[in-house]
Amino acid sequence: MSDQDATTETEHTLRTPIVAVLGHVDHGKTSLLDRIRGSAVTAGESGAITQHIGATAVPLDVISDIAGELVDPTDFDLPGLLFIDTPGHHSFSTLRSRGGALADIAILVVDVNDGFQPQTLEAIDILKRTQTPFIVAANKIDTVPGWNPNENQPVQQTMDAQSERVTSDLNEKLYELIGELSDNGFSADMYWRVQNFQANIGVVPVSAETGEGIPDLLTVMMGLSQRYMKEEMEIDASGPGVGTVLEVKDTQGFGTTLDAIIYDGTIHKDDTIVVGGLQGPIVTDVRALLRPRPLEEIRTEQQFEQVDAVAAADGVKIAAPDLDDAIAGAPIRVLRDRDRAEVIAEVEEELSEIEVTTQEEGVVVKADTLGSLEAISSTLEEEEIPIMRAEVGAVAPRDVRVAETANEPTHRAILAFSVDVLEDARHLAEQEDVTLFEDDVIYQLVEGYDDHVTEIQESQQEQILENITRPAKFRVLPDHTFRQNDPAVVGIEVLSGELRRNVNVVKWDGSEPTRVGRLKSLQDAGEDVDSARTGEQLAASIDGPTVGRQIEEGDDLWVEIPEKHAKILEQELKEEISVDEREALSMYLENHRNRDPFWGK
Numbered sequence: 001m002s003d004q005d006a007t008t009e010t011e012h013t014l015r016t017p018i019v020a021v022l023g024h025v026d027h028g029k030t031s032l033l034d035r036i037r038g039s040a041v042t043a044g045e046s047g048a049i050t051q052h053i054g055a056t057a058v059p060l061d062v063i064s065d066i067a068g069e070l071v072d073p074t075d076f077d078l079p080g081l082l083f084i085d086t087p088g089h090h091s092f093s094t095l096r097s098r099g100g101a102l103a104d105i106a107i108l109v110v111d112v113n114d115g116f117q118p119q120t121l122e123a124i125d126i127l128k129r130t131q132t133p134f135i136v137a138a139n140k141i142d143t144v145p146g147w148n149p150n151e152n153q154p155v156q157q158t159m160d161a162q163s164e165r166v167t168s169d170l171n172e173k174l175y176e177l178i179g180e181l182s183d184n185g186f187s188a189d190m191y192w193r194v195q196n197f198q199a200n201i202g203v204v205p206v207s208a209e210t211g212e213g214i215p216d217l218l219t220v221m222m223g224l225s226q227r228y229m230k231e232e233m234e235i236d237a238s239g240p241g242v243g244t245v246l247e248v249k250d251t252q253g254f255g256t257t258l259d260a261i262i263y264d265g266t267i268h269k270d271d272t273i274v275v276g277g278l279q280g281p282i283v284t285d286v287r288a289l290l291r292p293r294p295l296e297e298i299r300t301e302q303q304f305e306q307v308d309a310v311a312a313a314d315g316v317k318i319a320a321p322d323l324d325d326a327i328a329g330a331p332i333r334v335l336r337d338r339d340r341a342e343v344i345a346e347v348e349e350e351l352s353e354i355e356v357t358t359q360e361e362g363v364v365v366k367a368d369t370l371g372s373l374e375a376i377s378s379t380l381e382e383e384e385i386p387i388m389r390a391e392v393g394a395v396a397p398r399d400v401r402v403a404e405t406a407n408e409p410t411h412r413a414i415l416a417f418s419v420d421v422l423e424d425a426r427h428l429a430e431q432e433d434v435t436l437f438e439d440d441v442i443y444q445l446v447e448g449y450d451d452h453v454t455e456i457q458e459s460q461q462e463q464i465l466e467n468i469t470r471p472a473k474f475r476v477l478p479d480h481t482f483r484q485n486d487p488a489v490v491g492i493e494v495l496s497g498e499l500r501r502n503v504n505v506v507k508w509d510g511s512e513p514t515r516v517g518r519l520k521s522l523q524d525a526g527e528d529v530d531s532a533r534t535g536e537q538l539a540a541s542i543d544g545p546t547v548g549r550q551i552e553e554g555d556d557l558w559v560e561i562p563e564k565h566a567k568i569l570e571q572e573l574k575e576e577i578s579v580d581e582r583e584a585l586s587m588y589l590e591n592h593r594n595r596d597p598f599w600g601k
């Protein structure tokens with residue numbers, strides 16, 4: 001009955017902004033979250049800090065306690081901040097929601113000593129793509145040699161307490177970071193100098209180890225949300241819940257469950273929900289809503305407690321039947337009194353927004369979540385690498401079967417991002433000559449594939465070059481005819497290119513080329529050689545002509561290049577051949593094109 005009431009009136013509330021913490025591995029995401037949690041526990045009086053599924057909620061009064069004089073709680077009406085605990089370092093890509101990013105705002109953690117690294121760039125790409133506002137936490141300031149730590153102090157206060165040398169060392173590192181941000185298209189500055197956070201990225205120096213700068217970090221996040229996001233935070237808290245799946249996992253006693261973030265409305269126990277799944281939308285009934293038990297009850301048998309309802313923004317574990325096919329990053333929608341077909345269509349549409357453009361020819365991509373699939377696909381698209389199949393899930397034999405149908409050898413590949421490769425799939429791939437690429441970093445995954453493509457292309461070119469007639473021009477030397485004919489043996493000098501054995505020889509009579517015979521062998525000082533380069537003089541035996549008739553001493557002769565070969569050489573292999581071969585080729589082409597402008601085109 002109370003549900004009924006709740007749905008008939010709208011209840012406008014400001015929800016908690018959702019914060020994602022991103023960064024390169026080991027730059028300190030987990031430590032930073034732990035520190036914020038720890039500070040909150042120390043600052044909060046009576047368990048104000050609550051551990052949620054997949055998230056940590058830090059209420060405004062706790063933020064204000066931590067931030068001290070930096071925050072005046074009366075300036076704010078947003079309820080606090082909800083930090084998503086990114087499970088695994090890549091999972092921020094699952095943090096998607098209808099129309100973009102699940103996170104309203106992000107913290108990009110960068111180790112001041114280490115600067116921008118592959119995952120930092122990857123995070124920046126995603127933040128750019130989803131237009132998520134962010135600030136940079138320049139972490140580990142306490143590692144600057146000679147640092148004098150001041151636990152939990154605001155950053156300017158602790159910087160004032162450092163020696164001049166330490167301050168200047170730190171500033172140098174910070175300006176390097178600001179430079180790197182600028183190289184990536186962001187105007188940035190130390191946060192206290194930023195007036196307009198929409199136009200500039202604020203850099204907050206922090207230490208997750210000592211808590212220095214954490215007051216500033218929370219203050220800036222809170223201020224940013226209040227100033228720029230308040231309107232977006234207005235929701236109808238009693239409306240049907242809308243959320244995103246963070247993780248699909250087994251929970252003892254409940255089977256397959258969803259760890260989810262609800263970012264709009266409310267989800268109730270017994271609600272019917274529609275969830276994005278591998279085979280399309282799944283419609284199921286919520287059996288239980290679970291939260292971690294409060295710390296003081298940790299000794300009880302069960303890890304979770306059941307709740308009746310969860311309102312946005314919050315994390316919750318959802319237990320329901322038929323969730324095996326649900327996908328991380330997929331939408332969740334509560335049906336309540338809404339039209340079933342309409343909600344299913346909405347989920348379908350959201351799923352199809354993510355669907356990657358696939359083509360008949362291309363590589364196979366497997367990823368752990370919809371978000372990461374989307375991120376990889378957009379990277380591949382930028383590099384013009386076509387995709388034949390893109391799916392969430394482990395690499396299975398059927399993926400290998402798809403990959404092996406690719407026509408291009410470079411496309412017989414599977415790019416696997418943070419997923420398992422089933423043993424029989426690995427085996428089959430080896431057998432069928434399908435190459436597997438596995439990585440947890442998108443850049444590295446795509447780089448590995450690119451290197452492979454370059455390798456294949458180089459060996460293909462080598463093979464082509466081996467079978468192609470190469471250009472060369474040579475002159476019959478005067479007074480060096482050793483034999484008139486059958487075969488003619490004459491002294492020659494290579495004028496340009498590399499002359500090889502077993503090639504047909506042509507002479508230009510006016511505008512027409514005439515084949516005069518076949519060069520059978522080359523001899524240098526009585527020794528047979530396979531080839532000779534520009535400037536070399538040696539003896540050539542040519543089958544066909546008679547010296548004094550078809551060829552004369554002093555004649556310039558050419559290796560005859562079939563038109564098809566000339567075309568490949570000019571269009572595909574120009575960079576692969578030497579400068580003098582290129583010169584010989586262009587002269588040869590010019591000769592032909594004087595007669596027929598389209599020859600070899």
Ligand SMILES: Nc1nc2c(ncn2[C@@H]2O[C@H](COP(=O)(O)OP(=O)(O)OP(=O)(O)O)[C@@H](O)[C@H]2O)c(=O)[nH]1
Pocket residue numbers: 023024025026027028029030031032088089139140141142143206207208209210
């Ligand atoms: N001195 C110092 N060490 C830090 C700081 N922040 C993190 N560390 C250390 O750096 C290492 C990596 O920190 P994590 O928090 O695990 O890094 P992460 O980015 O969460 O790493 P993943 O979860 O593996 O992606 C740990 O050994 C931390 O103790 C800091 O501010 N100062």
